[in-house]
Amino acid sequence: MALFSVPDIKISGIAACVPEDVYHNSEYDWVEEKERATLIRTIGVEQKRHARKGTTTADLCYDAAEKLLELLRWERKDIELVIFVSQSRDYIIPATAGLLQDRLGLSHATMAFDIGLGCSGYVYGLSVIGSLMSTGRIKKALLFTGDISTLNTSYRDKSAFPLFGDAGTATALEYCPGAKPMVFNLQTDGSGYDAILIPDGGIRNFANKETSFEYHKISEGIYRNGFNIALDGIQVFNFSLREVKRNVNLLMEFAGTSLDEVDYLVLHQANKLMNETIRKQLKLSPVKVPLSLKEYGNTSSASIPLTMVTQIREVLEAGKSRLLLSGFGVGLSWGSVLLETDHLQCPVILVHPNP
Numbered sequence: 001m002a003l004f005s006v007p008d009i010k011i012s013g014i015a016a017c018v019p020e021d022v023y024h025n026s027e028y029d030w031v032e033e034k035e036r037a038t039l040i041r042t043i044g045v046e047q048k049r050h051a052r053k054g055t056t057t058a059d060l061c062y063d064a065a066e067k068l069l070e071l072l073r074w075e076r077k078d079i080e081l082v083i084f085v086s087q088s089r090d091y092i093i094p095a096t097a098g099l100l101q102d103r104l105g106l107s108h109a110t111m112a113f114d115i116g117l118g119c120s121g122y123v124y125g126l127s128v129i130g131s132l133m134s135t136g137r138i139k140k141a142l143l144f145t146g147d148i149s150t151l152n153t154s155y156r157d158k159s160a161f162p163l164f165g166d167a168g169t170a171t172a173l174e175y176c177p178g179a180k181p182m183v184f185n186l187q188t189d190g191s192g193y194d195a196i197l198i199p200d201g202g203i204r205n206f207a208n209k210e211t212s213f214e215y216h217k218i219s220e221g222i223y224r225n226g227f228n229i230a231l232d233g234i235q236v237f238n239f240s241l242r243e244v245k246r247n248v249n250l251l252m253e254f255a256g257t258s259l260d261e262v263d264y265l266v267l268h269q270a271n272k273l274m275n276e277t278i279r280k281q282l283k284l285s286p287v288k289v290p291l292s293l294k295e296y297g298n299t300s301s302a303s304i305p306l307t308m309v310t311q312i313r314e315v316l317e318a319g320k321s322r323l324l325l326s327g328f329g330v331g332l333s334w335g336s337v338l339l340e341t342d343h344l345q346c347p348v349i350l351v352h353p354n355p
Contacts, residue, residue, distance in 0.1 A: 047295055084113075169305040
């Protein structure tokens with residue numbers, strides 16, 4: 001496994017943006033009222049945000065970045081690196097990071113590229129951007145994470161539709177000699193790739209009329225086509241409960257510290273049952289493990305920074321915080337990072353207007 005530390009990098013600010021439209025799971029009439037209530041109680045999602053067609057992840061990330069740059073008063077010419085972590089890029093080609101570089105008016109000297117990750121994407125993104133910056137050659141950078149997952153979920157799929165919401169985030173990082181290192185533990189098991197999968201639309205299974213567009217019954221209450229997210233909830237649940245605790249404990253051992261010294265554990269917002277089970281495995285108080293599922297659902301790679309912005313923003317702005325962030329899911333891919341923040345700029349969550 002990849003256990004390593006990245007020195008001299010400071011997170012200066014985090015902003016999150018969601019679409020305007022709010023969807024309430026109490027209105028999900030594909031299932032009967034009793035099953036609907038059980039679903040809401042189990043996954044913990046009462047409402048979430050849905051992007052309309054025409055709104056992309058990059059649009060949400062752009063809004064977040066504009067607000068963050070305004071608060072930080074950064075000169076755009078000083079930003080030399082942009083990384084966009086998402087599974088819902090604007091186009092198959094080119095990379096969305098380049099589009100954001102242009103929209104934000106950044107220099108042509110800016111390095112910009114995409115990373116195709118979901119649930120673990122924020123942690124992995126921090127490791128890549130931090131590693132590139134740690135030489136001191138790159139002084140300021142922007143990390144974007146997020147997804148428009150709702151456009152790839154079937155309304156007639158009770159295993160996925162009530163769970164996913166849409167969001168985009170921007171994280172500003174600076175090279176800062178002497179900043180406490182970010183310590184990582186990153187892992188992968190590609191044999192579980194089919195646990196969370198959109199089967200069609202890539203090169204392996206190119207779009208075709210029969211499987212890509214026509215809906216098929218998978219099981220009771222689950223109908224989807226080849227462009228819809230196929231979620232094996234049991235496989236993902238078992239994987240998460242097996243691996244996350246072990247990953248976190250190894251990270252703590254490598255960093256020479258303990259969970260008692262961590263102010264907050266911010267988990268990827270998978271679902272309430274899964275996150276609560278992991279919290280209990282790690283023997284942490286609910287106060288130390290914030291959840292944003294109730295209002296925003298599972299927002300893929302945006303879920304960790306979105307939770308920070310919506311649940312512990314005032315604490316992060318007020319002073320220093322020692323955080324453990326852990327993402328896990330699609331890939332299968334998982335990882336954790338131990339880091340310290342100091343007076344973060346965290347604007348109130350932004351709302352992107354409908355196109």
